[in-house]
Amino acid sequence: MKPESSRPIELTEYQLATFEQDFIPESVGDKIYMNYAKEIEIEFPNRKTKYQWHLKSKGRVGNIPITPEFHIAIRPKVSINNLFGMIDYAYNLKIKFPQGSIQCQSLQESYERLANILAQKILERCRKGLYRDYLSKTERLAYIRGRVDLRSALQKPWEVKLKCHYNEQTGDIEDNQILAWTLFIICRSGLCRESVSSTVRKAFHALQGCVTLKPFKSEACIDRNYHRLNQDYQILHALCRFFLDNTGPSHETGDREMLPFLIDMAKLYEQFVAEWLKANTPKGFEVESPYPVKYDKDYFDEIDLIIRDIETNEILYVLDTKYKAPDRVGSDDRHQIVAYANALNCQNAILIYPQDLTTRLDIKHGAIRVRSLTFSLDSDLNEAGKTFLTSLLPSTVSYW
Structure with missing residues (x-):
């Protein structure tokens, strides 16, 4: 079953979509409600909804197969090019494309492009010989x-x-088993056109003869050991991590079922901001993400980001990303970041949003300065990052 051959229920993240009662069969609505309540907010036709279906994505984008006749396609609010740029940073892909290469127009095209890159790079490594x-x-x-x-x-x-x-x-080692499992997942996704699927299958078959097929989670791709004999596996495992992070188990069993592909935009935004700052923060500062915090002997938590002074080792800023666009900072968000700052004895607490708030926050809470800043996703990501750093560290960004 291919997405093109089924009827799409098209959504945009966080935006309410309405459909006539006869557009979605009740059995399809039941499957959405039973299997994807965490991803999709759904209200069945009733008097309140004027006998229409109401559906809203809870911050996920991607593709969810429901039945052979229906699938949900969720578009991101950000442009596809910026979404791809976020993915590139968040997963440390550092992929260079030829000048004039065709820009992605949809999330499926982005998925296909990355799948094709992974398959081609695996085939290239197979020709050289797999790492043993x-x-x-x-x-x-x-x-x-x-x-x-x-x-x-x-x-x-x-x-x-x-x-x-x-x-x-x-060659039947974890380094190669991760590659085989990821290609298997991509084959089952059903999201690639035949031209890309054939390349993915070719790469999978090249591994199949000497590598055992074993399931892996995305965590297996992190903190691996690389050296001169397997250095090129770093980009391969970064790509694998992206697919394994965002491809979920099917809601039904069977080898022929498509797999849902869903990107958690809040998590992606958090990873993107952290990696961009690690790559671009001025000298003398160090970014750590995530950063563990201990309130007492029984309660631990993780802060999205901290920035410390390398020379003094002092934590200068506590930062928390919020992938939402409210008019003003909510009291829960404000209390949370203040608690983080207190726990680390830090005097600067920053809440980061993807859009400007109608009412910005800049207050003193005891000795702690609490601010809301914007790392925008609406335009060029690098320019948005520079604007963010100028607001955060105004005296240190003159080198731009």
Whole structure:
């Protein structure tokens, strides 16, 4: 089942969409309500809704297969180019495209582009030879290999085969298994056109002969060890992390079911702002994200970002991203950032929003200055970042 062959229920994140009662079968509404209540706010036709369907995405964008006849396509509020730029930063992809390359017009095109890049890079690595490593194995052999288990041999002297401990060089290692599982997930997504799907299948088959197919979560792609023999795997695993982060389990079982592809925009915004700041904060400052905070012996939390002075090691700013656009800062957000600042003995607390607030916040809460600042997603991301840093650190950004 391909998305093109099913009927789309088109939404835009955080925007209410209405549909006539006969547009969506009740059975489809039931599946949405039962399986995707966390992602989609749905209200069935009733007198209050004037007998229309009301649907709203709760900050997710992507594609959700519901039945062979229906799928939900959720568009982002930000432009596709800026969404792609956020992904590029958030996952440290650092992908360079040829000048004049076609710009993505939809989320599906962005997905296809990244899937094609991953497949092509895996095929290139297969042609060079997959990275191999030594794995410890223990087997009973008719010949001596590696180290013989003498204790076992003495206990059972009649055994013809000896228990041996040895190291074997193999390509069936986690580095390559992550690649195979990600390609398998992409094949099942149903989001790629045949021209891209064929490349993905080709890369998967190139791995299939020597790599075991095992499931992995996105966390497996983080903090891996790279060196001169597998340095190019860093970009491969960054791409894998993107797909594994945003591809969920199907709501039904079976190899032929499509998989939902959903990007959590609040999480993406948080990752993007953190990585952009790490790459662009002036010298003398260090960005850490996320940063653990301990209120007492039983209660821990994580702050989105902190900025510290490298020379003194003092935490200068506590920052929290808020992917929403209210008229003013809510009391819950204000109390939360003040609690973070108090816990770290920091005098500057910053709430970051993707759009300007009608009423900006700049107040003193005891010794703590609490402000709302904007890291906009409406225009060029780098220019928006510079504007944000100018507001945050006005005396340190003259090098631009």
